[in-house]
Amino acid sequence: MNELARVESEQHGSLCLVRVYGEIDMSNDREVLTAIEGAVARKTVRLVVDLTHTTYLDSAGLALLLRLAERIQARQQRLSVVVPVDSPVRRAFELTGLPSVIDLESRSEDAMNQTRPGYSNDQV
Amino acid sequence: MKGLRGHPKQMSRSTLLRYTSKIVLVGGAYYVAAILGLRLALIERNVTPLWPPTGIAVVAFLIFGWRVWPGVALAAFAVNMPISTNGLAAAATATGNTLAPIVAALLLVRVGFRKEIDRLQDALAIVFLGALLSMLISASVGAGTLVLSGAIPASKFPAAWAVWWTGDAMGVLVVAPFLLGLFQRPWSGSLRERTEAGVLLLLVATVSVLVMNTDLRLMFLVIPFLGWTAWRFQQRGAAPAALLAAGIASWAAAHGLGPFQQGTLLEKMITLQAFNATVAFSSLFFAALVTERTRAREALERAAAELEDRVGRRTADLSTANARLKHEIAERHDADRKLRQREGQLAEVQQQAQVGNWEWVIPEDRVSWSDEMYRIHGHLPKAFPLTFEKAVEQVEEEDAARIRANVQAALGRGRDHDLPPSEYRIVRADGAERVLLGKARLSVGSDGQPLRMIGTVKDITESKKAEREHRIAETLQRSLLPDRLPEIPGVMLAARYLPATSDIEVGGDWYDVVQLPNGTVGLAIGDVAGHGLRAASTMGQLRMALRAYALEEESPSQVVSRVRHLVRLLVPDIVTMIYLTFDPESGTLRFANAGHPPPLLVGWKGETSYLEGGLGPPLGATTHLGQDIEVAAHVDAGSTLLLFTDGLVERRGTSIRDGLTRLKTLAADRGEDLEALCDHLLGSMVTSQVSDDIALLALRQVPLAAEPLLLRLPAEPHVLAPLRHTVRRWLREIDADPRVADDVLIACGEACANAIQHAYGAKDGLFEVNLVLSDGTVEVTIRDLGSWRPSSGSGRAERRGGLGQRLMRELMDSVDVNSGPGGTVVRMRRSLQVGADRERTRAR
Numbered sequence A: 001m002n003e004l005a006r007v008e009s010e011q012h013g014s015l016c017l018v019r020v021y022g023e024i025d026m027s028n029d030r031e032v033l034t035a036i037e038g039a040v041a042r043k044t045v046r047l048v049v050d051l052t053h054t055t056y057l058d059s060a061g062l063a064l065l066l067r068l069a070e071r072i073q074a075r076q077q078r079l080s081v082v083v084p085v086d087s088p089v090r091r092a093f094e095l096t097g098l099p100s101v102i103d104l105e106s107r108s109e110d111a112m113n114q115t116r117p118g119y120s121n122d123q124v
Numbered sequence B: 001m002k003g004l005r006g007h008p009k010q011m012s013r014s015t016l017l018r019y020t021s022k023i024v025l026v027g028g029a030y031y032v033a034a035i036l037g038l039r040l041a042l043i044e045r046n047v048t049p050l051w052p053p054t055g056i057a058v059v060a061f062l063i064f065g066w067r068v069w070p071g072v073a074l075a076a077f078a079v080n081m082p083i084s085t086n087g088l089a090a091a092a093t094a095t096g097n098t099l100a101p102i103v104a105a106l107l108l109v110r111v112g113f114r115k116e117i118d119r120l121q122d123a124l125a126i127v128f129l130g131a132l133l134s135m136l137i138s139a140s141v142g143a144g145t146l147v148l149s150g151a152i153p154a155s156k157f158p159a160a161w162a163v164w165w166t167g168d169a170m171g172v173l174v175v176a177p178f179l180l181g182l183f184q185r186p187w188s189g190s191l192r193e194r195t196e197a198g199v200l201l202l203l204v205a206t207v208s209v210l211v212m213n214t215d216l217r218l219m220f221l222v223i224p225f226l227g228w229t230a231w232r233f234q235q236r237g238a239a240p241a242a243l244l245a246a247g248i249a250s251w252a253a254a255h256g257l258g259p260f261q262q263g264t265l266l267e268k269m270i271t272l273q274a275f276n277a278t279v280a281f282s283s284l285f286f287a288a289l290v291t292e293r294t295r296a297r298e299a300l301e302r303a304a305a306e307l308e309d310r311v312g313r314r315t316a317d318l319s320t321a322n323a324r325l326k327h328e329i330a331e332r333h334d335a336d337r338k339l340r341q342r343e344g345q346l347a348e349v350q351q352q353a354q355v356g357n358w359e360w361v362i363p364e365d366r367v368s369w370s371d372e373m374y375r376i377h378g379h380l381p382k383a384f385p386l387t388f389e390k391a392v393e394q395v396e397e398e399d400a401a402r403i404r405a406n407v408q409a410a411l412g413r414g415r416d417h418d419l420p421p422s423e424y425r426i427v428r429a430d431g432a433e434r435v436l437l438g439k440a441r442l443s444v445g446s447d448g449q450p451l452r453m454i455g456t457v458k459d460i461t462e463s464k465k466a467e468r469e470h471r472i473a474e475t476l477q478r479s480l481l482p483d484r485l486p487e488i489p490g491v492m493l494a495a496r497y498l499p500a501t502s503d504i505e506v507g508g509d510w511y512d513v514v515q516l517p518n519g520t521v522g523l524a525i526g527d528v529a530g531h532g533l534r535a536a537s538t539m540g541q542l543r544m545a546l547r548a549y550a551l552e553e554e555s556p557s558q559v560v561s562r563v564r565h566l567v568r569l570l571v572p573d574i575v576t577m578i579y580l581t582f583d584p585e586s587g588t589l590r591f592a593n594a595g596h597p598p599p600l601l602v603g604w605k606g607e608t609s610y611l612e613g614g615l616g617p618p619l620g621a622t623t624h625l626g627q628d629i630e631v632a633a634h635v636d637a638g639s640t641l642l643l644f645t646d647g648l649v650e651r652r653g654t655s656i657r658d659g660l661t662r663l664k665t666l667a668a669d670r671g672e673d674l675e676a677l678c679d680h681l682l683g684s685m686v687t688s689q690v691s692d693d694i695a696l697l698a699l700r701q702v703p704l705a706a707e708p709l710l711l712r713l714p715a716e717p718h719v720l721a722p723l724r725h726t727v728r729r730w731l732r733e734i735d736a737d738p739r740v741a742d743d744v745l746i747a748c749g750e751a752c753a754n755a756i757q758h759a760y761g762a763k764d765g766l767f768e769v770n771l772v773l774s775d776g777t778v779e780v781t782i783r784d785l786g787s788w789r790p791s792s793g794s795g796r797a798e799r800r801g802g803l804g805q806r807l808m809r810e811l812m813d814s815v816d817v818n819s820g821p822g823g824t825v826v827r828m829r830r831s832l833q834v835g836a837d838r839e840r841t842r843a844r
Helices: A029-039 A059-074 A088-095 A108-113 B013-038 B052-064 B066-083 B087-110 B120-133 B135-148 B154-182 B191-212 B219-254 B265-353 B371-376 B388-392 B397-411 B461-480 B532-552 B556-570 B656-668 B674-685 B717-733 B738-758 B795-811 B835-843
Strands: A005-012 A015-024 A046-050 A054-057 A078-082 A103-105 B355-361 B366-369 B417-427 B433-444 B450-459 B491-498 B507-515 B521-531 B575-583 B588-594 B600-602 B608-610 B631-634 B640-644 B694-701 B709-714 B766-774 B777-784 B814-820 B823-831
Touching: A005 A029, A015 A029, A015 A059, A015 A108, A029 A059, A046 A059, A046 A108, A054 A059, A054 A088, A054 B738, A059 A078, A059 A088, A059 B738, A059 B795, A078 A108, A088 B738, A088 B795, A103 A108, B013 B052, B013 B066, B013 B154, B052 B066, B052 B087, B052 B154, B066 B087, B087 B120, B087 B135, B087 B154, B120 B135, B120 B154, B120 B265, B135 B154, B154 B219, B154 B265, B191 B219, B219 B265, B265 B355, B265 B371, B355 B371, B355 B388, B366 B371, B366 B388, B371 B450, B388 B397, B397 B417, B397 B433, B397 B450, B433 B461, B461 B507, B461 B532, B491 B507, B491 B674, B507 B532, B507 B694, B521 B532, B521 B640, B521 B694, B532 B556, B532 B575, B556 B575, B556 B588, B575 B640, B600 B656, B608 B656, B640 B656, B640 B674, B656 B674, B674 B694, B709 B717, B717 B738, B717 B766, B738 B766, B738 B777, B738 B795, B738 B823
Parallel strands: A015 A046, A015 A054, A046 A078, A078 A103
Antiparallel strands: A005 A015, B355 B366, B355 B450, B417 B433, B433 B450, B491 B694, B507 B521, B521 B575, B575 B588, B588 B631, B600 B608, B600 B640, B640 B694, B709 B766, B766 B777, B777 B823, B814 B823
């Protein structure tokens, strides 16, 4: 599909991995959020949003992630976001202090291997 | 001494040297020959039956001229001195021996003697003048001296004189032809001829030796061999053979061998001289005769050949003249035939062209129509007689009234003139309506009274219909093509559409440019086969379908595949098209081609290449089982991409290859201005008549960073992605570090998002983005003309706004926001320095 962003998801038991490809701005943030939420099955305990292939993300994308985190937590699920260190998206995360409210990982493997159950996330 | 070369008045040193050497040569030869000759002496020691020196002397005077006489004289003196009674006798003898050959040479030159001895007269001259006559001198002087000096008694004078005379004469006859032969140009005989000559000479020598060594008198056996040699090789063979035979005979006589064993001296002498004379005469004459006859035969052959040639030429002249005559006759026949055909053809042509002609003899009110006039009006030829009124009755009422009025007015003018052409309708008996175009000319008499009106009528029903359809199709087509091209920063675009000029040839060519959500540009050009309204409407449908597919599919081959599917299901025509996506940021071009002429890429230096890859069959041509292929190419800054339809490169009578080559050459000379390039290409490629419609779309990648970036965009979220493409490209072109570029990109995006979100609310509006590189710092200015209003209160917008403000301040070195009633201006600055350098700059 010739869209600004594309969302792909995999369900591994209670873990849901969502990869976002492309760019997120105010023109498509709602669609991306809807797509991610649609991909999360009821049985999901942990949601990993992998932004490795996201080439642009601004305040609209950050706001989207905050909103997603709120909704996920409201359902007693846990959210991790993967942003590689060298990604252009990483700086936006760090400058806005988002890592203090959203679990941020550099590699999707690290995020997926965490076994802590979501409800015991003491950061919340 | 006329005839022989005389003394030059002065001699140069080299001439003197040559002269002296000739004298020495001649003298030496004379002396050696004399010594040999003396061995053959019969009387005393100085009277010999064969005296070769005389031959040598004659030849020397003939070849070198009389000036070499001292050589002969000295040698003769030297030879005679030891065998004479005293010096005076020797000198006298030498004088005689010198004078005789000089006289011989003089006489020979005087009678035109040829050294080749190839004519009978030459043989006669050398025998009678050169030998027998001239040698009377040496014989008389020599024999006289012998008697006077007391060497022999006077009674022996006749015998001595005779021997002397025959000896000298034989010396000339036997030796001179041989020596003269040596001075001819070299023999060019084949190996076989040379072998034959050698064998013959050997035979002559062998036979001579044999007959001289037997007591039987068989000397005449030599003659056939001599004759044979003379016949085969003329003087070239005869002279040496004669010398051999005579030499051997003389030698035998001197030594008293064979036939010369018995008999008196006189008998021996007579026998020898008779033999030698026979040998010399027969060889000389026979050779000369054969040469002469051969020459005569050759001359005859040449004459015959020339005659034949002349006859051939004359025959050719005659047959040319004959052919011309025949051609003229045929032409005359042809002209007659054509004349006869012409009248028949006129009627035929009228029928073909649907043109009739008529004549109205006004005083008698008699109208005559051509056959085609009747046919046009739906009648059989000459179906009824006509008057003016009867003719006008054929016309539809409304038009008939107009025609009557026009004709009435024309008749009243009183002078010859053409009536204005008039278009009118008729309804045939079968109800068919036809549109006719009439032209007429009036002739009047000297008194101004109308006499005659003639005119033509053409049935223009079909062309009127076609013209109308053409107009509709062209209007439709123009309305279906983009009315303006999108403005894309860093990308110049130009397009042309040229409809076909002829009646109904408007075609289904189209082009389109679509800005895609991912920041790339979709370009399409295509051609629906066929012409007229249907092609134009098919084109409109396909263009819209392609736009829809282009927005959905990223890959050009997918887009083409989907159009292919659509054409197979819905469109009965054959369509060629090419679809490309162009990424202005990277310069990457991706395309898939369905049977369309390849796009032309012109590099910034003028190098040209056709992008011939990615080719599949035309749409609708066959069921395409394979996948549409997609290829990528790169468009550098300054490069131009040309898309066109075949109308641009196809001409009647030339191949499309020629057109493509010509376009390549013309495009290489591209100017700065893309619009001018399009005009130039159309102007040069298209001749007077446009037989097929032409679409041309040109794209050029131009550098962005050459000047500040200024964009004016509608305040809508979907502009953000293309905007980012442009800003990214601009930042790359100013060589910004990727980290700086990412920062500026996000900050700029935030400021633009604010303008979109707050400036106009639900209303439409524009905002402006301006990027300037100044002194190592990027200045970004975002300006809107709306009133900054707080967000509608949604948490989403507020949260985004807060995050955005924070990002802008963190990412940039400085951010100033000025909001007023006229709009809001956001100014941001960011140094191109990175890391520690930047921190230092910020600290200042």
